[in-house]
Amino acid sequence: MIPYAGGGRTCIIACSREAKARGVKNIMMVDEARRLCRDIVLVPQKPDLYRRAHNALISEIGSVIPVDQVKSIDEVSCWLDETQRSEPTDLAQRIKNTIRYNIGATLTCSIGFAANRHLAKIASDTKKPDGLTIWYPEDVPAQLARLKLEDIPGIGRSMVKRLAAARVGDVPGLLALQPKQMRAIWRNVTGERLWYALHGYAVEAPETERNMFGHARVLPPDQRSLDDARAITRLLLVKAARRMRRSNFYASALYLWVKGFERGWGNVAPLGEVQDDMAILAALNELWERVTAVIPPMTKIMRVSVTLGELTLDTARQPDLFANDDKERQRCEALSRTMDGLNSRFGQTVVSVGPWAPPAGGNVGSKISYTRIPEAEDNW
Missing domain, CATH: 3.30.1490.100 (DNA polymerase, Y-family, little finger domain)
Known part of the structure; x- marks a missing residue:
């Protein structure tokens, strides 16, 4: 998918998993993508169609389990009641079946279950594009230890460098820190919130106030x-x-x-x-x-x-x-x-x-x- 039709001086802004398997990446110039995948099909972006598909997905997921928060166009979070917690595999399969038969078989989803929203997102990312991952509280430290620091939402390249300066080079080292240490490294309360999230606490950031409208x-x-x-x-x-x-x-x-x-x-x-x-x-x-x-x-x-x-x-x-x-x-x-x-x-x-x-x-x-x-x- 590209921003504009035609033109080699534009870039790929989102690509399918089939294209990724051929070496194509997001934010790659079209000329380079064509060299890697000669039969690639380029489609101009169509935001209105994405919005419609998003609304249809939210409706179908909501018919199985109430949607708690819409985090982005392709990510939602839900809270589970006692019955749903006892049968997460059955719940996940019902969601997948609803999407498959009411939206389309070509649209897949990865689902993660964990003690809080942040851990569930990390879990779902470990088995894309159509996986199911269940992390029970006692399993979380070992599961996180298998990941790279960059796999943790909220840790980008600049934060990896900052953590390295604090002698933290892997996830076990990150988990060994104390909340106030995380806050000091991040230089704000976000680091402390991340510590609590990675340790299984359901801590929510306060809702931000609107301060601008722009394009x-x-x-x-x-x-x-x-x-x-x-x-x-x-x-x-x-x-x-x-x-x-x-x-x-x-x-x-x-x-x-x-x-x-x-x-x-x-x-x-x-x-x-x-x-x-x-x-x-x-x-x-x-x-x-x-x-x-x-x-x-x-x-x-x-x-x-x-x-x-x-x-x-x-x-x-x-x-x-x-x-x-x-x-x-x-x-x-x-x-x-x-x-x-x-x-x-x-x-x-x-x-x-x-x-x-x-x-x-x-x-x-x-x-x-x-x-x-x-x-x-x-x-x-």
């Missing part, structure tokens, strides 16, 4: 001029503003980042607690001129990102007494909400402020949902 996009190879980048940035910002309004937030800051092949440029503009397209797009126009004033005219732009930050819930917004813009603001907000309503009614962008011309391939503001599950509106 980023790597530009298609044939649309990397400053003018193309500006048009796509505008679409991304409108998408972010729509999401923000649906969640009943206002933004006080607009962030812009433009990246070329060798370096990037960025800046921030104050907004004054707004949510309507007119105020946000006006701020983008000024911000774009400031940022691009220092970019050489013929620069090829690889990536753009735009973010609405410093959020305030609509119930907590305090208008500026000295701005005297309340009447105009309310008119613009009412107009934005009316446009949102029309677009929602017809299931696509039928009305917008200014031009609405998504680039070839579409999917502006939507992508493969490894973490955030998009709403249907994200694909309009």
